[in-house]
Amino acid sequence: MSGPPRVARATRDARPDLHWRVLIVFAGTVLVWLFLYHGALLGRDYDRPTHVARAILTTLLVVPLVVAARRLLDRRPWSGLGLPSLRAGWRRLLLGMACWLVPAGLGFALCLGVGWVEISVRTCTADALRVAALLVVLVFLYEALPEELVFRGYLHRNLATRLPAWQAVVGQAALFTLFGSTGTAWSGGPSTRTTVPRRPGCRAGCAAGA
Structure with a gap:
């Protein structure tokens, strides 16, 4: 009677060590x-x-990555x-x-005040608001959702199973910093200029430049 439970327990525990699971998901x-x-698929322009x-594509690739890692690596x-649920x-x-x-x-006001960044808006207010609304959605799909997930x-929850709470927080923060540093190094640094191009249908009187 004790054979099957032991086999099932051994199957559940036969998973990669914590550092391998963290490394695989972080590298992915x-x-x-x-x-x-x-990559050549979309180019850098x-x-x-x-x-x-x-x-x-970021959300479509990262979400299945975490789902697969949870199922195949964590086996949990x-x-x-x-x-939490959406309601909670x-x-x-x-x-x-x-x-x-x-x-x-x-911080944004400070950067504008000292001249560290420059924003040029050459479009109607309505167009600028539409672009801003679109950017909110894009930031959610490109950064917020996949990075938080x-x-x-994933990484914080796995680290918290072996480390004290404060070490798990510091560990995931260090990984996130390394992730951001990797992206900045490959991209050659962040851009300091944002331009919303003018649409032909906008009157010259509603264009603003900074």
């Missing part, structure tokens, strides 16, 4: 971003259709990641957005 995430940003394609249920998580989402918006707004979801 880096490769996805490098492929989409530097920026335009709106390419940005949309990168955002959609998805619920073990501790991700929307308040946390709004709080997180507010916590980001205040320091981001102050990988780093604050």
Whole structure:
């Protein structure tokens, strides 16, 4: 009677060590971003259709990566990641957005004030608002959802199974910093100029330049 449970327990525990699981998912995430940003499929030139394609493909590649890692490497249920439901998580989402918006707004104002960045808007207000709304969706698909799922979801949860809480937080933060440094090194540094091109249908009087 004791044979089958022992076999089942051995099967559940026959999974890669923690450092291998973390390394595989981290390396896979880096490769996805490098492929989409530097690969020959989409090229490195920026335009709106390419940005949309990168955002959609990032989510379509990263989400299955985490699902597969949870099923094949961790061999644990998805619920073990501790991700809240939409009903329980929307308040946390709004709080997180507010916590980001205040320091981001102050930092952005500082950069504009000292001349570290330059923004040129040459379009109608309506077009600028449409572009801003589109960028919110693209940032969610290209950065927010996949990065949170990988780093604050999968990697943090796995590190927390072996490490104290503060070490798990520091560990995932270090991995996220390394991830960001890798992307910046390959891209040659962030751009400091953002331009919204003027559409032919806009009147010259509604164009603004900075």
